[in-house]
Amino acid sequence: MTTKKNLQNDAINSIRFLSADGVQAANSGHPGLPMGSAAIAYTLWKRHLKINPSNPNWLDRDRFVLSGGHGSMLLYSLLYLSGYDLSLSELKNFRQWGSKTPGHPEFGLTPGVETTTGPLGQGFANGVGMAMAEAHLAAKFNKPGFEVINHFVYAIVTDGDLMEGVASEAASLAGHLKLGKLIYLYDDNSISIEGSTDITFTEDQAARFKAYGWHVEHVVDGNNVDEIDLAIKSAKADPRPSLIICKTQIGFGLPTKQGTAAAHGAPPGVEELRKAKQNLGWPTDVDFYVPDEVLSHFREIKVDGGKAESRWQTIFEAYRQDNLELAGELTRRFSGELPEHWKDNLLDFETDEKGMATRKSSGTVLNIIADSIPELVGGSADLAPSNNTWLKSSTAFQSDNPSGRNIHFGVRENGMGSIVNGMAYHGGILPYGATFLVFTDYMRPAVRISALSHLHTIWVYTHDSIGLGEDGPTHQPVEHLVSLRVIPNLSVIRPGDANEVREAWISAVERRSGPTVLVFSRQNLPTIDRSKFASAKGLHNGAYIIADIGEKKPDIILMASGSEVQLIIDAGQKLADNGYGVRLVSFPSWDLFKKQPQTYIDSVLDPTITARLSVEAGIGLGWEKWVGEKGGILSIETFGASAPGNKLFEEYGFTVDNVYQTAKKLLEKGGK
């Protein structure tokens, strides 16, 4: 007869061996984490996690993040066992082409996977973003007696996560913001790939997290369900974020590998696995074994979850009665639909020779649309006054004011990136993060995952070239534009004047299939006369003809993005004055242009015009595609320097005269 205790053990062993069998079948993967932390996962999922496997999108579910994404089989086992739409055969197909069970969890691919993890520390910081989203939405939408948003964010985190700087950044902010709904279970197995964590990671983690303002609990035996359960209860009751440090043994049960680095990232081996099953009293003659009563036991999560969601639905319906508008807004927000008429208040910027920095017009546009799109929430990594990302109609998000829409991320770019991603994963928020373009280097891991996970996030990067001037080469992005353009599914837009800025923001807000990078200047750029030149709406095509000038049909195409657009207009005018026909192309976005039909592409970059010059104050790589073999690229192939921006533009050849001369040489060389 199965006692409760036995059932519990069997349930934990089911997680353990489903995971290990998956790894062994794939002959690839990480058995150590799932085997060591199976009891932690069991306790959390069976006793605490508020989820409905029948509806992975229930907006008030608890969020669960497996920050150590390499332990993916743990998550897949849990998803299968608790009744998500993930079959046992998918588990058997772990890490195979076309399966829903890739090597590391991928958001959007597998029902119930809340985040894409694997690059360490990211999941840790995503959870912080989720908890911020929860706090913000709760403050915004809850009414007395109607807590329509009230859930926890849990994660299993690892040594590797805690060593990564991005986790430190996020942990410091989480402590500052007193995110009490955040509960992290630290799988403290004392093992990393190179061996015992003693070789490099001897800090006092508990003291460190207390210093961040966290509540810290210890679980001495990571296989003890009741001990884990108590710690989680205590964490739920504490108003601070909680770290529960659970002592575990990596690869628990493996006769020779348990507690060693050998258990981490390679299949245990058939014989080792067989003996592990034997050790723990598990059938050795069958793989992917789950006793019926264990499956029923786990599937209660689905039943209970359905009931929980029903209760929530009831509450939500009652809430809707009294709060029709709020309820509608909450639903709309989670659907990802934009409010109607959100663009109505956007303005045309007037022609202005002096103009303004695109970071400034961005601030203007952002503030206008933020008034129509309440889910726009974000901030800067301590550069808001420079990035112009402060929402004037709102306040700062703080522990005593979580409804504030302005986040002070601090000087924590990678943390900001992953937190912004976490808010997007959570839903209900359209988040943005900002810094200088050069510091995208600090947050590339987060930007990459936003693209991989198809997140609707907006990255605002200002101070976009040597044009920023005196701060010098450490602050001057040279290679950054192109190194963002090469990230798949990332839209990168560098508008050339205030009206293009408006369109760029529209593009970013409307692009729901992935993130957009908006690149803005520090220095003033003229606002182009749109009565003379084409409408800035052309931006949505990625590149567009702003004018064909001169007496005859174009001999040459000049193309530029951002601050260099005015340069080609002026140089083009000079060419036209000298009898040439000149096509001027504003080229804010390669990826948007590539999406256009070939007929459009050819209508802009007329294949019969082979004299083409691109002008962009950065590395020229990739412009070859657009200028062709007979074309020229005016670019910067070295680091910048410290001097006033206009001086640098001169020294690096970004002057009307140099563009003019370079174009003339091209024309003389036989472009036609």
Add this chain to the structure above:
Amino acid sequence: MTTKKNLQNDAINSIRFLSADGVQAANSGHPGLPMGSAAIAYTLWKRHLKINPSNPNWLDRDRFVLSGGHGSMLLYSLLYLSGYDLSLSELKNFRQWGSKTPGHPEFGLTPGVETTTGPLGQGFANGVGMAMAEAHLAAKFNKPGFEVINHFVYAIVTDGDLMEGVASEAASLAGHLKLGKLIYLYDDNSISIEGSTDITFTEDQAARFKAYGWHVEHVVDGNNVDEIDLAIKSAKADPRPSLIICKTQIGFGLPTKQGTAAAHGAPPGVEELRKAKQNLGWPTDVDFYVPDEVLSHFREIKVDGGKAESRWQTIFEAYRQDNLELAGELTRRFSGELPEHWKDNLLDFETDEKGMATRKSSGTVLNIIADSIPELVGGSADLAPSNNTWLKSSTAFQSDNPSGRNIHFGVRENGMGSIVNGMAYHGGILPYGATFLVFTDYMRPAVRISALSHLHTIWVYTHDSIGLGEDGPTHQPVEHLVSLRVIPNLSVIRPGDANEVREAWISAVERRSGPTVLVFSRQNLPTIDRSKFASAKGLHNGAYIIADIGEKKPDIILMASGSEVQLIIDAGQKLADNGYGVRLVSFPSWDLFKKQPQTYIDSVLDPTITARLSVEAGIGLGWEKWVGEKGGILSIETFGASAPGNKLFEEYGFTVDNVYQTAKKLLEKGGK
């Protein structure tokens, strides 16, 4: 009459107002830090720092890092005052084209500048690398009574530094390694760009650093020289790394801006500055004012420093008597010269169809050269067994064994990068750092600075494409090769077999003008038959003809790097079998190829052969340059997927047949 106290005050005010005048003259820069921490800098430089301004390269000098590089005028003021080769007119030329006083300190440009700083947290971690270098060299070279290496590493660090994850990573490792020579003065001014640090940075920094294993001191009044002095003394006596938290006021002296964010990053304004001078009893009628007795007072540093180095020289000469070889080695190491005959033991790898992963041959090569180059010191961010970067003839660098050459960096990529840079800045070590290629994203800030600072560092990146297989898209670099290739002054090499790996290491070791990235495969690659194909020494040219095959002269050029070289050999053979002439080009490095004379470039990429196909398992951007308008690019333009590597190569079209078919189509389309 000038009392000692007055002189001290005048000295501090000289630093303060030289800095502020510099910023005001440039009408750009950051007065807040220098004005607030002038007394800290004064105390350190005048009472403790062991330097010889006449010889900025004295190898046993203390290292001083201004981690908050935005406070550069502080450093320039100190360098001028203490008598480095930096004139007052350079200070007046702050942030101007061609000056030695750029917006942020640049290593190599200004005598006495030990590190390029500005991107926050980098300097913090550089210092950790310097202290590791000191500990390592001391353990290696010192003899009883002859401490030829015995110096401290000091830094002024800021709120922004402490918020950055890279600093957390480095701090944790510094504590673990008990780097007692590391002494950081934290300019705790409670202000960041967005306002009071209370808005986002309320962690208990002292407790956090204690948790890392640091010794923490408090200075209540950051203008109190004696208090600062005592704290530094206590730090020097402590065997742990020290953080001295100094309460300061940003922009000290400015009547309206002191203690506010307004003092941080903009010129104070003429009137505000005049009043500040008035407040602090400083002449208002002259800028860049330094009283003669203050200059003499500071210039004592130069006199004392000269004596200190002389004493050290005497000791070193005595040391040399008994330790001729060691003394010679130490001198050689700091000269950057390589040992003679260091290449003698390198082997030719034999032809082998099965071959080996280039990460494996890299491990073999590295271990051979490490035995001849004792200054090769490095490690991995917890991936040594996968990166094959462990030096078998040495041990782990630990606090009780700092002579170990293997560093366990932990899962701290950005920290690793900046620490490796710090070791290179220090001198005496040729450092390397390793991780998976995809995780270069985490350490781009450090890689960029290594290139900007012309550091001789080596970056080892394995698991270089979708070929790594099952770990899936989070671990598969797709855009990383190109995004490294666009960093100026970074050499990027992706060798195609074991013998190219050997040459790649030679290139990296011999390149003293900047860093080299070595990119290796996870999966086995055949070792090419060099009796049939050209020597791997061609790698040094970046691209080289491995063979022209077929009956006739080449109709087509196939080019590839890394794991795709064998693919073009096989597909080329098939084309040759079908009557085509085929040129096979191994193309491991764009930057090395670009450095070749045009005649060589044309001899490889014969301009008359316009049918050209590049084959590389990553984003294709940039290959346009090499294949030309009639050429083709076989590339990957999306993220990868989780499946066995060979399956992925099939699915993404990296098969002999697909290369063959693609090449045929190109030929038929009218390449000739």
